[in-house]
Amino acid sequence: MKTIRRLIYGEVLAAIALVALGFLALFFFFDLVDELQYLGKSNGINAGDIYQIRHALLYVGLLIPNHLYELLPISVLIGTIFVMARLAQSSEYTILRTSGLGPWRALKLLLALGALFVVFSFVVGDYVAPASERAAQLLKARYQSKITIGQTGAWLKEKQAYNTYVVNVKALTPDNEMQG
Known part of the structure; x- marks a missing residue:
């Protein structure tokens, strides 16, 4: 059972990471394109505070935890369905079933992994995302007043x-x- 758990968890975690990374890269690009309009502008208070590309990259980077919190449930769903469909397509799931992995046991494995993502989502959503969102808004306030x-x-x-x-x-x- 330990080998089966390691196989399923490894595949599912890799697929979730790939899907989440793809979504985050897409949102990073959209946010960066949106921030390009503010480049080179001063806040009017201090002439030395000019909004540069490094500030835009930092601002967009600080928005990533908030996007991760929003995208994590759909990433988990898409990644898990992708892995289970791939296992079924290549008959690996059938082989796992004949070796003793029943549907309820497979469901318990996936529910345990889902519980881990619930805790991770809670930590990101309640602690990491608000702090990074606040830092991003303060950075924007410094350079755009x-x-x-x-x-x-x-x-x-x-x-x-x-x-x-x-x-x-x-x-x-x-x-x-x-x-x-």
Whole structure:
């Protein structure tokens, strides 16, 4: 059973890593192309702070954990289906079945691997991604004099005893003024 576990886990981990790497490379490219419009511009406060390609690469690199958190579930699904289909196509799964690997045991193996990815996704989503997103926004604020929150901004909602207030903030300036 240890050999079968090692075979399946090795194949599935390699396929998941390949799919996730492909998606991350695609998102990295899209984000970098989006950042090219800001190259060479100064923030207006300090003339020495010019947004350069290294800043854009660092900013896009800091966005990777957030993209990983978003793409990990689909990468796990695609990678696992790919491996299981490949094992079935080459009759390896049939050989594993005749050697004692039942469907329920195979499902338990994949569920244990899935639990590992749930924990990994939790760590990335709750600890790594927010810290890197904050660092990316601070880097952008330093060179562009504003902090933006996505395309539509940040939506804030506050309920009080008799009123409800909803605010959309597109960007924050360095002196904490809301814009948009």
